[in-house]
Amino acid sequence: MTSGPSFNPVFAGLGTTIFSVMSALALEHQAINLGQGFPDEDGPHAIRAVAAQALRDGPNQYPPTRGVPALRAAIAAHARRFYGFSFDPETEVLVTSGATEALACCIYGLAGPGKEVVLIEPAYDSYRPIAQSAGAKVRSVILEPPDFRLTYDGLAAAVTEKTTAVLVNTPLNPLGRVFSRAELEILAEVVGRSNAAVVADEVYEHLTFDGRSHISPLAIAGLKDRVLRVGSAGKMFSLTGWKIGWVTGPAALVDIAAKAHQFLTFTTSPALQLGIAHGLERQIDFTLGLRDELEAKRDLLARELAALGFELLPCEGTYFLTASIRALTQESDRDFCLRLVREAKVALVPLSPFFEAGKPDHLVRFAFCKKADVLREAIVRLQNYLGKRKV
Ligand code: PMP
Numbered sequence: 387m388t389s390g391p392s393f394n395p396v397f398a399g400l401g402t403t404i405f406s407v408m409s410a411l412a413l414e415h416q417a418i419n420l421g422q423g424f425p426d427e428d429g430p431h432a433i434r435a436v437a438a439q440a441l442r443d444g445p446n447q448y449p450p451t452r453g454v455p456a457l458r459a460a461i462a463a464h465a466r467r468f469y470g471f472s473f474d475p476e477t478e479v480l481v482t483s484g485a486t487e488a489l490a491c492c493i494y495g496l497a498g499p500g501k502e503v504v505l506i507e508p509a510y511d512s513y514r515p516i517a518q519s520a521g522a523k524v525r526s527v528i529l530e531p532p533d534f535r536l537t538y539d540g541l542a543a544a545v546t547e548k549t550t551a552v553l554v555n556t557p558l559n560p561l562g563r564v565f566s567r568a569e570l571e572i573l574a575e576v577v578g579r580s581n582a583a584v585v586a587d588e589v590y591e592h593l594t595f596d597g598r599s600h601i602s603p604l605a606i607a608g609l610k611d612r613v614l615r616v617g618s619a620g621k622m623f624s625l626t627g628w629k630i631g632w633v634t635g636p637a638a639l640v641d642i643a644a645k646a647h648q649f650l651t652f653t654t655s656p657a658l659q660l661g662i663a664h665g666l667e668r669q670i671d672f673t674l675g676l677r678d679e680l681e682a683k684r685d686l687l688a689r690e691l692a693a694l695g696f697e698l699l700p701c702e703g704t705y706f707l708t709a710s711i712r713a714l715t716q717e718s719d720r721d722f723c724l725r726l727v728r729e730a731k732v733a734l735v736p737l738s739p740f741f742e743a744g745k746p747d748h749l750v751r752f753a754f755c756k757k758a759d760v761l762r763e764a765i766v767r768l769q770n771y772l773g774k775r776k777v
């Protein structure tokens with residue numbers, strides 16, 4: 387008798403992502419989904435029209451593994467326009483199937499057995515299993531309340547001579563923080579003394595509020611040759627299902643990510659790539675307008691949530707507002723979210739899954755990338771539920 391197939395323990399030990407769990411519960415309970423971060427209005431029709439035409443007329447065969455030339459050129463031009471970076475589309479740009487694959491390519495390219503990957507928690511859920519499945523050890527830097535800032539001591543304690551990658555997500559999902567220049571200088575100082583590269587997850591690069599600028603770690607002195615930047619068209623153009631992402635950076639780093647990419651997906655739908663090339667060239671005003679729209683939605687939601695007793699953390703960017711529930715209840719963030727989706731019919735996401743230790747567990751995340759009417763309806767449901775019940 388055999389004992390049957392055995393599994394990679396990294397994946398065997400995992401549950402379903404909190405985003406899928408909360409979206410499934412939202413459907414089951416006919417709840418408004420302020421959990422998983424996706425917009426409920428699709429991005430520019432012109433982008434979809436370019437992709438649709440390419441689907442009809444071609445090309446429909448494998449595009450080059452690093453991406454269609456038009457999109458690589460558009461990604462390089464976008465980086466030059468907004469940040470003054472100069473990337474060679476031939477050697478310093480890689481198109482991937484979403485930022486998720488881009489992150490996996492960077493981590494697989496850099497990390498392996500005997501190496502260490504540093505995560506800054508709260509951290510996006512895909513980083514850890516990818517690093518672990520590469521055979522690397524993960525070390526965490528925990529951002530601490532009340533201001534969740536990156537400190538020299540915190541980072542320096544996690545980076546060792548074995549560190550090959552430090553993952554930094556700015557603007558930060560789920561906290562909505564935008565790392566300051568001073569924090570990124572701390573990153574440069576610590577990383578500069580190590581052999582590590584920085585993987586900068588910048589998928590929310592354009593979604594910064596109150597006139598705040600996004601600063602890429604690549605713009606910090608000392609990090610120029612060390613940073614792989616990760617971007618996502620899904621976030622820029624409200625087309626999250628398309629899964630078009632990219633990596634930019636120095637040729638040697640992009641090369642190693644491209645080697646991982648050739649065996650993860652090899653390439654990505656040419657029609658969608660052409661649509662996004664059009665978006666970056668001609669539709670970036672949509673993205674800049676989205677930022678203003680989201681800022682207004684953040685304000686609407688924040689005002690009403692504060693009146694209900696949620697204690698809001700500052701939201702400087704992203705799709706997400708985070709709040710403490712301690713003034714409302716002593717239950718865990720997860721229990722509160724489970725109760726809310728069933729009884730108030732509003733789905734949120736608890737923050738504890740973004741921390742390896744599952745703590746803090748008194749914070750919840752609201753996605754405000756939804757139509758204003760949907761947000762208002764969610765507010766009414768929360769008012770009715772929290773207003774009329776003692777929790
Ligand atoms: N990084 C962060 C911080 C995210 O929030 C997301 C989710 N959208 C991703 C990466 C993945 O992006 P994509 O959908 O392009 O794979």
Ligand code: GLN
Binds near residue numbers: 405406421422424559
């Ligand atoms: N990035 C999205 C979020 O944070 C979720 C994407 C996903 O479900 N994988 O909500």
